[in-house]
Amino acid sequence: MSPQSTREIEPLITIYSGLSAAEAARLDALVSRRRLDPGAYLLHQHTPARSVFMIQEGMLMLERSSSTGRRQVMAFSHPGNYIGITHRAHYEFTVSALTAAVVQEIPLKPFLTMQDESPRLKENVRSIGGNILAHTLDQVFALGQKKAHERVCFLLRQLSERQAGASARRIELVMTRQDIADYLGLTIETVSRAFGKLKREGIIDIFSAHTVEILNMDTVEELALAD
């Protein structure tokens, strides 16, 4: 899939998509809910993967740190996103809550068993895994090919896309500049200057450090997809 096509409106596949009422009920029986305070950790890199999670409310952040201390943010996760679906025996990254959040937890073992019995469920999981890989490939493309202000547009576009309906143009930046920098492979100063540049050029407006509005969506798109 090309970087462009992320713009397709994905109807946000869930594991429930197309399941029978009976199957959905069985799945429901597995689910428990967990509430997270801002800053709280959901799980840690290298710990055994025992559950799959779906975000119900709030925003989470997936990150990876090297022994020498630098870190790479792998994703910002929204309601409807899944965590832990494609993993191996151990989690690939650390996950923490950027805001107060509620996640649904599904124990991995019965979830896998149920996949054996429901082709549709298995298919849904496969789709979600594909989406995660596609997202990661987009990120590789962005980090490999784009300049600072283009990477910022890449993020703005991702956030506006997934943000609840109405005013997708006004964006709440829940995360810190450091989080953004670590996501885009930049420094906070460069991120800050990139925002400044976009504002000077009239492409976005910055109300506060954590609220921006996209004035010219086409240009943002164009920069986000620029190679």
Add this chain to the structure above:
Amino acid sequence: MSPQSTREIEPLITIYSGLSAAEAARLDALVSRRRLDPGAYLLHQHTPARSVFMIQEGMLMLERSSSTGRRQVMAFSHPGNYIGITHRAHYEFTVSALTAAVVQEIPLKPFLTMQDESPRLKENVRSIGGNILAHTLDQVFALGQKKAHERVCFLLRQLSERQAGASARRIELVMTRQDIADYLGLTIETVSRAFGKLKREGIIDIFSAHTVEILNMDTVEELALAD
């Protein structure tokens, strides 16, 4: 999983791992072989995904191009690697042969059916998918956090790791400098200078543009993993 852990010796999971003789035979019946000349395309981005491939001989390259012409190489694929396993309805990238190659082709539909009936096969596919995601996450980390010469070490380490047993220190660079540059998010000039720097520092030796030897594996490792 941390960037470090890629160094674990993966016993190269295959879809056959742990299958019964009967299952293996059924799988064999699905497989056909396909020979590729150097430079030939195996499949194209955006075309419907109909098969899964395993490389038997040779080296392939996975790449993605944007409409504006720049491209990102997503991976160099060795014998034993799978292509198309985690995909969606359409292939995510274009795949071509860097050398003469032989691939095994498995039609997707019967392959998925068989997964429904063999939990072990499904588990193998899941593992392989996890490896692919892990590889991609490593790449994100490298592009986001590393300098040019560190990225080159990142590549050298990957190649030495997967290269047939004995002299993993001598590395054949089958691909062009442009391919390397597009994989690492650099220009060919910067790649060339990075090689030069590593050579001047006595970390590698360069016999020809396409043959290098790692003189100090520890340093290469260290640079490859540097954050």
Add this chain to the structure above:
DNA sequence: CGCCCTATTGAGACTTGTCAAGTCGGGTGG
């Protein structure tokens, strides 16, 4: 032997990182 494609090397421009100073805003304590 000569040609062509690829890779290397050099000089200068541009982008990003680093270090340091200054601003903004929310929260606390006087």
Add this chain to the structure above:
DNA sequence: CCACCCGACTTGACAAGTCTCAATAGGGCG
């Protein structure tokens, strides 16, 4: 209620890294 404080963000000046453009070298093949 206001002053202060602290963290987060912005801005500036400079250094370092990478890109661009251009010239040169090297290797394979006719």
